[in-house]
Amino acid sequence: MGQRGALAARAVLAVSLPVLALLVSRRAPEEVLPLLAALTRHCSPLVPDVGVPPAKAALSTDASLGAPIGLPLALWVGSVSDLSMGAAVDAEVVLTRDEQVLAEVGDRALWVPVTRAPAGSRPISPFVRSRLRAARGLPADVVVDDDHDELRWPHRAAALLGDEIDTALACAGSVVALGAARVLRSLAWGTATVTDLATATEIRAVDGVHLRIAHTATTRRQLAEDLAADDSAAAALGWQGRLLVEQRHDVDRAAAVLARRLGLIQARIAPLAGPLALLAELGTPPDARVRARMADAVRALTSPGSRP
Amino acid sequence: MDILVCGAQMPFVRGGAELHQENLVAAFVAAGHRAELVRLPVAWEKGRLFDAPLAWRLLPADADVIVATNFPAYFIRHPRKVVWLFHQHRGAYDAADAEWSDFDLSDDSLETQRLLTEWDSRALGEAVELFSTSAVVAARLARYNGLKATPLYHPPPLFERLRAGPFGDYVFCATRLEANKRPELIVQGLAQARSGTRAVLAGRGDRASAVRDTVLRLGLADRVELPGFVPDEQLVELFAGALAVVYVPADEDYGYVTLQAFAAGKPVITAADSGGTLEWVEDGVTGLVTDGSAAEIGKAIDTLAADPALAARLGEAGRRRVAELSWDSVVRSLLAPFSP
Numbered sequence: 001m002g003q004r005g006a007l008a009a010r011a012v013l014a015v016s017l018p019v020l021a022l023l024v025s026r027r028a029p030e031e032v033l034p035l036l037a038a039l040t041r042h043c044s045p046l047v048p049d050v051g052v053p054p055a056k057a058a059l060s061t062d063a064s065l066g067a068p069i070g071l072p073l074a075l076w077v078g079s080v081s082d083l084s085m086g087a088a089v090d091a092e093v094v095l096t097r098d099e100q101v102l103a104e105v106g107d108r109a110l111w112v113p114v115t116r117a118p119a120g121s122r123p124i125s126p127f128v129r130s131r132l133r134a135a136r137g138l139p140a141d142v143v144v145d146d147d148h149d150e151l152r153w154p155h156r157a158a159a160l161l162g163d164e165i166d167t168a169l170a171c172a173g174s175v176v177a178l179g180a181a182r183v184l185r186s187l188a189w190g191t192a193t194v195t196d197l198a199t200a201t202e203i204r205a206v207d208g209v210h211l212r213i214a215h216t217a218t219t220r221r222q223l224a225e226d227l228a229a230d231d232s233a234a235a236a237l238g239w240q241g242r243l244l245v246e247q248r249h250d251v252d253r254a255a256a257v258l259a260r261r262l263g264l265i266q267a268r269i270a271p272l273a274g275p276l277a278l279l280a281e282l283g284t285p286p287d288a289r290v291r292a293r294m295a296d297a298v299r300a301l302t303s304p305g306s307r308p
Numbered sequence: 309m310d311i312l313v314c315g316a317q318m319p320f321v322r323g324g325a326e327l328h329q330e331n332l333v334a335a336f337v338a339a340g341h342r343a344e345l346v347r348l349p350v351a352w353e354k355g356r357l358f359d360a361p362l363a364w365r366l367l368p369a370d371a372d373v374i375v376a377t378n379f380p381a382y383f384i385r386h387p388r389k390v391v392w393l394f395h396q397h398r399g400a401y402d403a404a405d406a407e408w409s410d411f412d413l414s415d416d417s418l419e420t421q422r423l424l425t426e427w428d429s430r431a432l433g434e435a436v437e438l439f440s441t442s443a444v445v446a447a448r449l450a451r452y453n454g455l456k457a458t459p460l461y462h463p464p465p466l467f468e469r470l471r472a473g474p475f476g477d478y479v480f481c482a483t484r485l486e487a488n489k490r491p492e493l494i495v496q497g498l499a500q501a502r503s504g505t506r507a508v509l510a511g512r513g514d515r516a517s518a519v520r521d522t523v524l525r526l527g528l529a530d531r532v533e534l535p536g537f538v539p540d541e542q543l544v545e546l547f548a549g550a551l552a553v554v555y556v557p558a559d560e561d562y563g564y565v566t567l568q569a570f571a572a573g574k575p576v577i578t579a580a581d582s583g584g585t586l587e588w589v590e591d592g593v594t595g596l597v598t599d600g601s602a603a604e605i606g607k608a609i610d611t612l613a614a615d616p617a618l619a620a621r622l623g624e625a626g627r628r629r630v631a632e633l634s635w636d637s638v639v640r641s642l643l644a645p646f647s648p
């Protein structure tokens with residue numbers, strides 16, 4: 001065995017995740033790099049070579065490279081002109097950041113985000129927010145300003161820091177925010193959000209669907225106050241805003257979706273993998289009681305020490 | 309098509325939801341489809357709240373179309389899932405502050421409500437089409453989950469058999485004697501009426517003895533009849549011979565009693581906070597809407613007792629209002645997304 005063979009053998013031992021064959025003609029497009037990094041939680045993206053274990057699926061960044069025979073393929077498509085190529089027709093998943101491609105391809109398309117959702121963010125509906133405020137003795141309808149350098153709670157001089165920011169976004173009736181990062185943070189918590197046109201355009205948010213847009217500080221404030229007093233409108237915006245973050249701005253989620261669509265979810269060999277994946281899809285936190293109850297339900301059915 | 313109608317089961321309990329699901333299956337079969345009802349037990353308390361949703365999530369659903377009807381049946385996964393929502397887990401939403409709800413403002417309750425809202429929004433959001441039994445249910449979905457549903461109305465049980473009759477000397481109500489139906493309020497309203505009108509309150513439930521006590525306490529034993537369960541034939545007769553129907557539930561989802569009253573050409577006296585009932589009862593047009601106080605209910609009873617022609621006019625308007633309801637149109641609406 002030569003040096004190359006020995007390295008390959010070590011690679012086999014090291015690889016415990018399924019292999020994703022990477023088909024890259026030159027450099028992978030920059031937009032795909034965060035996705036490739038996120039995919040390493042689910043698989044080992046490797047360029048096919050001697051000694052590299054057989055791949056379970058393939059990801060190609062160039063339609064002209066063709067489709068590998070017998071492997072589910074995810075293909076990066078930069079523009080609609082690439083859709084006519086054979087690989088694009090055969091691909092299980094079409095990866096893109098082009099709205100036209102998305103519309104053309106339908107269910108096979110997967111948007112490739114380049115950012116992560118804020119860690120620990122969970123959607124909270126207006127109804128639960130109102131109960132959170134009641135439990136903590138906070139005012140009934142709170143509008144939080146996140147349109148300066150710091151996030152401020154009404155009638156409090158000091159800016160909020162660390163966990164206080166998450167708490168504020170969880171309890172607020174609505175938020176006025178400017179700037180992509182701040183708006184995405186607000187939307188990730190399912191908060192009814194008001195912003196300006198430039199920010200909404202940058203994050204591809206639609207007025208009246210994901211958030212509200214106003215052009216002056218006064219009108220933004222007024223819209224936010226109206227939303228804080230209208231549970232139905234706030235709930236619709238909050239939920240759609242959260243989905244926008246998940247579908248367009250969370251590369252970790254996109255990687256999980258892609259791995260599932262390509263059949264790469266390693267845990268599927270474990271007996272509870274299916275239910276665990278379902279819980280994840282529903283947004284269930286790691287410490288949710290239902291996870292413990294599910295484990296209890298099957299504990300007596302599995303050997304001690306076996307994987308959940 | 310092969311259609312599975314999915315619904316929750318409360319073992320040993322049979323009420324409007326079960327009847328509704330069975331009628332839906334029958335309507336699909338009558339329209340030439342193969343249809344069956346799938347039901348799984350549900351637990352409502354916080355500690356076990358997510359067990360049944362997860363069970364539904366894992367069920368193999370081998371059918372052409374799924375029609376899910378209530379919590380947690382709509383957690384079933386299927387690419388051709390239609391939801392016709394009777395109700396969610398009301399104890400976690402609109403009835404969270406009710407005496408019977410086990411939700412409070414503790415962190416555990418709040419996180420359970422948060423997670424349930426998220427799960428509900430995702431599972432209901434998967435549906436190809438989202439219908440509700442009434443505008444009240446649709447409004448709750450909008451408020452609590454930010455989802456839009458289309459109200460889809462259906463005929464009540466006995467719809468074809470109910471008929472108009474003479475306007476007698478009693479007001480009638482057939483309902484479960486439960487707290488949310490407020491049967492004592494009907495008795496209290498009758499006590500305020502000066503016309504000497506009688507009342508017949510048919511049905512069983514947890515409040516039966518409380519209703520009986522109220523009747524005795526208010527000295528109405530000779531004016532209020534509590535026959536308990538009433539077979540269908542007798543029910544048709546009782547509707548036909550009534551002066552009016554009094555139905556004053558608290559925030560009802562839909563309310564078969566109202567529709568049955570209208571099918572029998574009877575006006576309905578209701579309350580301003582009775583929810584779905586108000587989608588049908590229009591004050592002075594198909595019935596009388598009171599402020600929900602015993603005094604106003606009593607006054608409404610007196611108004612109709614003094615003017616049977618008015619009762620007949622309102623009842624006839626109600627009859628016309630429900631005349632178009634049919635299971636055929638329900639079946640067509642539910643399957644419209646899959647029609648060629």
